Amino acid sequence: MRPAPAAGPDGTRAGPEVPNLSVGPRIVRRVTTEVRLRPVRDEDLPAFFAHEQDPQANWMAAFGPKDPADRAAFDAHWARIRADPRIVNRTVTVDGVVVGRVAAFPVGERTEVSYWIDSAHWGRGHATAALAALLRELPQRPVHARAAKDNAASLAVLRKCGFVVIGEDSGYAAGRGAEVEEYVLELPAEATDQGGH
Template structure:
């Protein structure tokens, strides 16, 4: 499958909203909005992201279809990567290809990533793309309604 990135279009948002309301995906992501089904909050969040000059956000395409999103956000020196891929495409190398493309576009380092400690697939994606474990933390995961272990990974100097 040909994986590519492009700027987010308005027509991508309903797809993202659907993807972010998949119960299994929410569980794996763990650190999600309190109420992912709140469409107004979702729209406001995406309006802020798309208006920010500090955020690089892209739609992930697979053979031209919208498969998810990938972004770099945060203050210089503390910037993080994030990505969300439709569950129907998990295990097919899409997240790895999308993250590699994003990292080729955003050359600043260091970059950080956070992942639920039990999310082995996302941890594998990050390690494949060169991220290394740098810390462990505990945080409240809204999608799980509990404090869980979170891993912090770093790419760069």
């Protein structure tokens, strides 16, 4: 127990000592909600390509490009998906900086969503905010998604946005060079925006 502070000249006692938080090192992790979506521009593609060069991000995503370093394959992929009017591609920006992308695309009769956030921006709520914003653009429900069973962060994003697990699947994942089990998730027709934005 601390001793009571000494009385001042007027007989009053000062309050308890309060540590001076402006002294010494402080680690502050900036969390922002200034996430914006916009149509993909040509000048966004170098950032997307750079994001895909991160081995940890490729391992987490699992089902990414066969060879992330193949720029010709990357360019061909983006030319194809940008030309398809059924695919909704959006660039994710935070304070004007490109931090990733989100997309909605047809898989058979279903609409699926996916997202990729630069690993330098993980843990700040950007994926959740971006996915929630994309879902507000999409009139159709249900919407589906897939995530590797061990990708806890992606599964958390999907759950925060209202998705529920409806099944399991597996497939060859280039990002891991192996067969990977995944969850199949659905945002039901009656779901409301739960992304917190």
